Amino acid sequence: MSEQDGEAASKDTREVIMEATFRALRERGYGDLRMRHIGEEMDLTRQVIHYHFDGKDDLMASFLEYIAEQYEGSVEVADDMDPRAELDARIDQCLFGPEFDEFTHWDRMKVYHELFAHAQNDDRHRDILDEHYEQIKGSIVAVIERGIDEGAFRDVDADRFGQLVTDAIHVGRERRISLGHEEAPEEAREAIDEFILDSLSVDE
Numbered sequence: 001m002s003e004q005d006g007e008a009a010s011k012d013t014r015e016v017i018m019e020a021t022f023r024a025l026r027e028r029g030y031g032d033l034r035m036r037h038i039g040e041e042m043d044l045t046r047q048v049i050h051y052h053f054d055g056k057d058d059l060m061a062s063f064l065e066y067i068a069e070q071y072e073g074s075v076e077v078a079d080d081m082d083p084r085a086e087l088d089a090r091i092d093q094c095l096f097g098p099e100f101d102e103f104t105h106w107d108r109m110k111v112y113h114e115l116f117a118h119a120q121n122d123d124r125h126r127d128i129l130d131e132h133y134e135q136i137k138g139s140i141v142a143v144i145e146r147g148i149d150e151g152a153f154r155d156v157d158a159d160r161f162g163q164l165v166t167d168a169i170h171v172g173r174e175r176r177i178s179l180g181h182e183e184a185p186e187e188a189r190e191a192i193d194e195f196i197l198d199s200l201s202v203d204e
Contacts, residue, residue, distance in 0.1 A: 016042050017049055018066040021059060022103070025111045030118055035059070060115065061124050067112050068132040071098070075139075083147030084197070087165075090139055091192060094169045095185045106176070113177050137166040144200070153200040161196065168192050 020042035028037055035056055039046030053059040075093045077086050097105025119126040141162035147153035172188025175181040 013044065013048065014052065014062075014066075016044060017052065017059075018063055019102070021063045022108065022111060025063075025114070026103070026107060030060075030114050057122065057124070060122075061128055064112075064115055064125060064128045064132075067108060068128070068135070070100075070108070083143050083150065083152045084200075086143045087140065087147075087197060090143065091165065091169065091189065094136060094166075095172060095189055109173055110177050113174060133166065133170075136169070137162045140165050147200065151202065154202050156200065161200070165192055165196055168196070 017038070020038050023041045024033055024037040033056070035049060036046060038049060038059070049059065053062060071093065075090055077089060081089070097109070099105075100108070115125060116129055119129050141158045144153060144156070144158040144161050148155055148158065168188050168191065172185045175184035175188075181187075
């Protein structure tokens, strides 16, 4: 096996473990999850998990990184897309998610937000989630700054605008997941348009 083949096999094994972790978390929740439960969700032996990860905490940290990667790498933005259209695309991605072959965006967000709640007790998990938050916010801030430079947006504090949008996204998702408010993401999207993005217009 070549080094390249070995890397591909390692990536495939990681994805198998990550998806098995997702299924186990979705069924049992974080508090009741054990490594054996993940092993039961995949065709590989449980020893493979222990070979790649140093226990549950290490696996959960890698799982959070895996979820973050799925969202960061799947926003489709054309080179000639105008700033407002790109903001719409990025916000829709965070609120409504990409399509997945197995389980939905909301299945994945339910697991993500459960781990988000536990992050206060785990420094490594908190650091990963904080970095993901900053990446989401940073991508929105960058588009706002580009819009200002191109004259499409009025001159505003892009960092504060980006933080407000990112926080509104998180609250909309959490309301749907934790409180069962099915309409929350759509309401958050409408509020972001009306009270935040529309105020960026140079005509305001």
